[in-house]
Amino acid sequence: MxxxxxxxxxxxxxxxxxxxxxxxxxxxxxxxxxxxxxxxASAAPALTTTTVTRTDLSDSRSLGGTLGFGPERVVKGAGAGVVTRLPKVGETVARGKPLYWVNDRPVPVLFGDTPLFRTLDKPGLVGSDVRIVSDNLAALGYQTGSQPSRAKDGTKVPARQALLTDTLAAAIKKWQQALGLEATGRIEVGQAVVLTGPVRVGAVKAVPGDSVAGELLAVTEKTKLVTVAVEATEVGSVRVGATVAITLPDTTEIPGRVASISHTVQGGGPDAGTGQTGPPKVDVLVTPVKPADVAKLDAAAVQVRFTTTTRKNVLAVPVGALVALREGGHALQLPDGGLLAVETGMFSRGLVEVSGTNVTEGLEVVTAA
Incomplete structure (x- = not known):
């Protein structure tokens, strides 16, 4: 117990x-x-509103590019002889100036799109190569005389061609004399090289002692530009002369302009190194509006923003203001809960173009927070 x-x-x-x-x-x-x-807990949350604004919308896209001097173009020698002197990488060459030397004779540059494919030595010859010589010597200040409309045999001189006249032959002699050459008035194949314009030497492929008949060097544009590879299916929206924005490595944005669009399509097949395939692309060349903006950069990876479509003076709201309707389409919600049906247009940078009955500038609508 x-x-x-x-x-x-x-x-x-x-x-x-x-x-x-x-x-x-x-x-x-x-x-x-x-x-x-x-x-x-049951109190209604505060509404976030915005207003319909009138603005400009643009459809843009950014693509990676490479700042440099553009693609290289190989320069081949012609004729016979031994290369005795070559330019240095980075040198620029102007019209009428020597690009390289063969047998100690300077080979000057002419601008144009037709190579000198034959010996020019007989007055009366007609051709596009004669036109190249005539136009270049005239640009260099030599008196080439007026061009007749008909050749000596009475045939009409075709457009973009010229006749080798006695006056033009005399101008050739004076030009040769100024270059330190024998003033023969005769230009043989390989004694002048035709390029599309002023160039910069990008690479030297030969050495003194090599035969002139081969790859001698590669040239680029004289000024810096950006090369952008654009898919071939989308390059149609890019226009020569269009304004673009270039973002440099330090995030600085500078204006640029589309200079040219290549006609050569690259890629579209398996890569020899990886076995991967990619869409065919076309090179688009973009030049900075102010060369001084890229003066301190030799080469760099950049971004280029292309504006393909612009809608000016349209009504727009933030995308978050759109309400998807059950029956399809979209509406804007008014602060009192009512819905206003709208038609949507361009979407750009978080905004969407809207239109419809009673949709006016300054209209207050509900938007997502």
């Missing part, structure tokens, strides 16, 4: 502690639910 009393007292104490804990827990629960909690 003596041992049973402590047990009963212990049981009573445990029961009392349990009740206290339970009551405490109940108090704790009540204190976590203050008065008015249900009212706060």
């Amino acid at each position: 003596a041992g049973s009393k402590p047990t009963r007292r212990t049981a009573i104490l445990v029961a009392l502690v349990t009740v206290v804990v339970a009551v405490g827990a109940g108090v704790a629960v009540l204190t976590l639910r203050p008065d008015g909690a249900d009212d706060t």
Whole structure:
């Protein structure tokens, strides 16, 4: 009996502690639910609104490009002889100036699109090569005389061709004399090289002692430009002369302009190194509007933003203001809860063009926060 009393007292104490804990827990629960909690949870959230604005929208895309001097063009020698002197990489060559030397004779540059493919030595010859010589010597200040409309045999001189006259032959002699050459009035194949314009020497492929009949050097544009590879299916939206934005490595954005679009399609087949395929692409050349903007950069990876379509003076709202309708289409929600059906147009930089009945500039509408 003596041992049973402590047990009963212990049981009573445990029961009392349990009740206290339970009551405490109940108090704790009540204190976590203050008065008015249900009212706060059911309050409507504040609406975020915006206004319909009138602005210009443009559809643009950014593509990676490489700043440099553009693609290289190989210059091959012609005729017979030994190369005795070559230019240095980085040198620029102008019209009428020597590009390299063969047998210690300078080979000057002429501008045009037709190589000198035959010996010009007989007055009366007609051709596009004669036109190249005539136009270049005239540009250099030599008196080439007027061009007759008909050759000596009475046939009409075709457009973009010229007749080798006695006056032109005399101009050739004076030009040769100024270059330190024998004034023969005769130009043989390989004694002048025709390029499309002023160039910069990008690479030297030959060494003195090589035969002139081979690859001698490679030339590039004289000024810096950006080469951008554009997919052939999308290049149709790019226009020569179009304004673009060039982002430099330091994030500076400078204006540029599309200078030319290549007619040669590259790629479109498996890569010899990786076995991967890629879409065919076309090189687009972009020139900075101000060459000084890239004067300190020789080469760099850049981004070029092309603007393909522009919509001027249109009504627009943030994309988050559009409400998709169950039956299809879109609407704008008014602050009073009403919906206003709209037609959407161009999407650009988080904005969307909208139009429709009662859609006016300054109209307040609900938008996503």
